[in-house]
Amino acid sequence: MSTVKEQLIEKLIEDDKNSQCKITIVGTGAVGMACAISILLKDLADELALVDVALDKLKGEMMDLQHGSLFFSTSKITSGKDYSVSANSRIVIVTAGARQQEGETRLTLVQRNVAIMKSIIPTIVHYSPDCKILVVSNPVDILTYIVWKISGLPVTRVIGSGCNLDSARFRYLIGEKLGVHPTSCHGWIIGEHGDSSVPLWSGVNVAGVALKTLDPKLGTDSDKEHWKNIHKQVIQSAYEIIKLKGYTSWAIGLSVMDLVGSILKNLRRVHPVSTMVKGLYGIKEELFLSIPCVLGRNGVSDVVKINLNSEEEALFKKSAETLWNIQKDLIF
Amino acid sequence: MATVKSELIKNFAEEEAIHHNKISIVGTGSVGVACAISILLKGLSDELVLVDVDEGKLKGETMDLQHGSPFMKMPNIVSSKDYLVTANSNLVIITAGARQKKGETRLDLVQRNVSIFKLMIPNITQYSPHCKLLIVTNPVDILTYVAWKLSAFPKNRVIGSGCNLDSARFRYFIGQRLGIHSESCHGLILGEHGDSSVPVWSGVNIAGVPLKDLNPDIGTDKDPEQWENVHKKVISSGYEMVKMKGYTSWGISLSVADLTESILKNLRRVHPVSTLSKDWKKMLLTLKMRQLFPKEVCERCGEETPKPAHKQVCTSKPTWAMCLGCHILKVQFL
Numbered sequence: 001m002s003t004v005k006e007q008l009i010e011k012l013i014e015d016d017k018n019s020q021c022k023i024t025i026v027g028t029g030a031v032g033m034a035c036a037i038s039i040l041l042k043d044l045a046d047e048l049a050l051v052d053v054a055l056d057k058l059k060g061e062m063m064d065l066q067h068g069s070l071f072f073s074t075s076k077i078t079s080g081k082d083y084s085v086s087a088n089s090r091i092v093i094v095t096a097g098a099r100q101q102e103g104e105t106r107l108t109l110v111q112r113n114v115a116i117m118k119s120i121i122p123t124i125v126h127y128s129p130d131c132k133i134l135v136v137s138n139p140v141d142i143l144t145y146i147v148w149k150i151s152g153l154p155v156t157r158v159i160g161s162g163c164n165l166d167s168a169r170f171r172y173l174i175g176e177k178l179g180v181h182p183t184s185c186h187g188w189i190i191g192e193h194g195d196s197s198v199p200l201w202s203g204v205n206v207a208g209v210a211l212k213t214l215d216p217k218l219g220t221d222s223d224k225e226h227w228k229n230i231h232k233q234v235i236q237s238a239y240e241i242i243k244l245k246g247y248t249s250w251a252i253g254l255s256v257m258d259l260v261g262s263i264l265k266n267l268r269r270v271h272p273v274s275t276m277v278k279g280l281y282g283i284k285e286e287l288f289l290s291i292p293c294v295l296g297r298n299g300v301s302d303v304v305k306i307n308l309n310s311e312e313e314a315l316f317k318k319s320a321e322t323l324w325n326i327q328k329d330l331i332f
Numbered sequence: 333m334a335t336v337k338s339e340l341i342k343n344f345a346e347e348e349a350i351h352h353n354k355i356s357i358v359g360t361g362s363v364g365v366a367c368a369i370s371i372l373l374k375g376l377s378d379e380l381v382l383v384d385v386d387e388g389k390l391k392g393e394t395m396d397l398q399h400g401s402p403f404m405k406m407p408n409i410v411s412s413k414d415y416l417v418t419a420n421s422n423l424v425i426i427t428a429g430a431r432q433k434k435g436e437t438r439l440d441l442v443q444r445n446v447s448i449f450k451l452m453i454p455n456i457t458q459y460s461p462h463c464k465l466l467i468v469t470n471p472v473d474i475l476t477y478v479a480w481k482l483s484a485f486p487k488n489r490v491i492g493s494g495c496n497l498d499s500a501r502f503r504y505f506i507g508q509r510l511g512i513h514s515e516s517c518h519g520l521i522l523g524e525h526g527d528s529s530v531p532v533w534s535g536v537n538i539a540g541v542p543l544k545d546l547n548p549d550i551g552t553d554k555d556p557e558q559w560e561n562v563h564k565k566v567i568s569s570g571y572e573m574v575k576m577k578g579y580t581s582w583g584i585s586l587s588v589a590d591l592t593e594s595i596l597k598n599l600r601r602v603h604p605v606s607t608l609s610k611d612w613k614k615m616l617l618t619l620k621m622r623q624l625f626p627k628e629v630c631e632r633c634g635e636e637t638p639k640p641a642h643k644q645v646c647t648s649k650p651t652w653a654m655c656l657g658c659h660i661l662k663v664q665f666l
Contacts, residue, residue, distance in 0.1 A: 001556065003547075003557055004510075004543050004546045004547045004550065004557060004559070005509065005510050005511070007546040007547075008510065008538055008543070008546055009510065009511075009512075009538075015511065033582075034369070037366070037369060037370070037373075037582060038369070038373060041370065041373035041374065042373065056575075056576040056577070057576065057577050060572075060573045060575075060576030060577030060578075061577055061582075063569070063572070063573055063576070064573055064577065064580050064581060064582040064583050065582050065583075066504060067497070067500060067501045067504055067569060067580075067582070067583035068500065068582050068583045068585075068586035068587070069500075069504045069507070069513075069514050070500040070503055070504060070514045070515060070586075070590075071500070071586040071587070071589065071590050072586070075513055165399070167402075168399060168400065168402040168403060169399045171401075171402045172398055172399055172401045172402060175401070177337065178337050178340065178341065179337070179341070180341070181401070182401045182402040183401075183402055183405070206341075209340060211336050211340070214336050214339040214340060215336050215339075218336065225335055225336060227336070237395065237399065240392075240395070241392045241395050241396050242392075243388075243392075244388045244389065244391050244392025244393075244395070245388070245389050245392025245393055245396065246392075248396050248399075249396060250365070250369055250393075250396040250397045250399075250400050251396050251397070251398075251399035251400040253369075253400075254403040255400070255403060257403065258403045
């Protein structure tokens with residue numbers, strides 16, 4: 001007896017099961033799921049795979065997304081504890097790892113997260129040897145270095161979400177102060193995604209007008225308007241939000257969506273993301289720090305050579321030192 | 333003293349901007365913030381307001397969303413405990429309320445949420461007397477009725493998210509069975525957003541071909557393919573996910589964004605949402621409760637009514653010889 005399906009539909013050719021634009025998200029915590037919903041609503045992927053060790057949560061989250069299928073265009077959403085579900089991904093987003101506790105700095109998380117990366121990265125690369133890996137877990141700069149080392153992938157294909165979020169927060173706060181939308185306020189934060197990040201005050205501008213030409217003291221301690229506090233607020237943001245709601249999720253999810261869009265669509269936009277900076281600004285060690293990078297289909301294809309003034313360069317080197325002090329003692 | 337702002341920018345307009353698409357979301361729990369991100373990512377509003385009683389959580393969630401502004405054409409996002417900030421909203425989405433616990437039916441939540449609504453609704457209507465109210469809190473059908481009564485709004489402006497999500501799930505599962513995207517599978521679920529929802533099998537069709545024409549037993553016990561399991565799966569989805577991840581958020585938020593879009597853009601699309609049915613008293617009575625409980629006669633309106641056989645529905649002394657409709661009227665409003 002024929003089924004309703006057989007009566008209704010005549011198959012002409014086999015369904016092509018290969019996806020063109022698959023994204024895998026490792027970790028279905030608040031950050032992973034914020035990345036997932038942002039990516040789905042922006043129609044960036046034709047297949048989304050979720051991986052986690054907590055099986056019930058994983059399945060529940062996958063079902064909840066699937067039930068919204070009518071409202072977006074990603075036809076395949078899968079999940080599993082086994083990395084085979086991640087096979088042939090274009091991008092693998094790593095959000096898994098221990099979460100920053102209230103008051104804990106990103107750097108104290110390190111050793112906990114190194115062990116996790118050792119267990120997951122080789123399998124990811126095995127199933128998607130051509131992928132780009134986008135590292136989000138903190139401390140992101142050090143973990144991006146570790147993921148790069150473990151993966152054996154070319155350095156251009158391992159990217160840390162880095163200061164893309166810090167710069168977004170910077171631009172949001174500048175926008176609030178000026179009454180202008182953040183997309184029209186330009187400003188860059190580079191270096192460590194953390195307490196030692198470097199705000200580039202000389203580049204902060206609206207419509208090409210550098211704020212520093214209007215107020216040469218901008219960003220210094222003698223600045224009457226205390227613009228420097230904006231950078232302090234950026235550093236404090238995460239800690240503040242964690243205290244208020246327990247974790248941060250939306251902004252980092254949107255930041256990741258922004259990076260994924262540039263990579264998958266080969267946009268060649270410039271983003272401050274964490275990449276290998278050995279050889280730049282006098283840095284001799286193999287360190288990952290955020291600098292303005294051109295992102296395209298192959299990951300980081302170029303870097304923008306920013307002229308740092310002596311103060312900014314000193315801060316950047318200090319950022320590098322802070323990270324190297326932790327990285328040099330790591331065993332993995 | 334000149335500030336950087338005053339040196340950079342010269343103000344032109346003297347008047348305040350008028351918001352045409354202001355949306356307020358009451359409740360920043362998982363459903364509320366999921367609705368916020370879905371609405372923001374679809375670019376539906378020019379101002380978004382969040383309201384909650386938990387000020388810490390409210391501020392944290394608002395900051396987190398605001399920090400994403402550069403990545404989208406995001407409007408002003410405002411939040412407060414005070415409903416004053418919701419003034420002149422085009423649409424107010426209510427997600428606030430007690431959440432379904434493991435194993436708890438939606439109907440058990442009623443009384444807890446009615447008290448919350450008594451505080452909330454007058455505050456909303458005071459500041460946005462012309463808004464549309466979209467109720468999401470469960471049990472959505474009863475609470476939409478409560479919101480309608482408390483707001484004194486015309487019935488067209490009080491909508492329950494209802495079966496928009498159930499129908500989306502229904503279409504998704506049908507699509508899975510047939511290997512077709514849910515958008516091309518048409519089917520409606522009506523009635524209660526809950527255990528007694530009604531799948532309209534006669535209307536289920538792909539490309540205009542009714543599945544009932546291909547399989548006349550579809551949806552009945554006699555169906556060898558057991559299509560009725562698809563409807564059973566829709567009903568159990570909510571409970572299943574609550575068990576697995578503690579709550580549901582994404583599905584409902586996407587459904588709410590879908591309804592929001594239709595309302596704000598005046599699309600005139602057709603959605604299965606909870607609204608006042610013509611014979612509302614009879615409607616309340618014919619909800620599943622009638623099947624669950626033995627019949628009695630309501631002492632107030634004289635209608636046959638189900639009598640809850642188990643524990644009290646609310647903490648004030650209920651007179652059980654009343655139908656739920658009259659009981660709500662008596663205890664809450666009279």
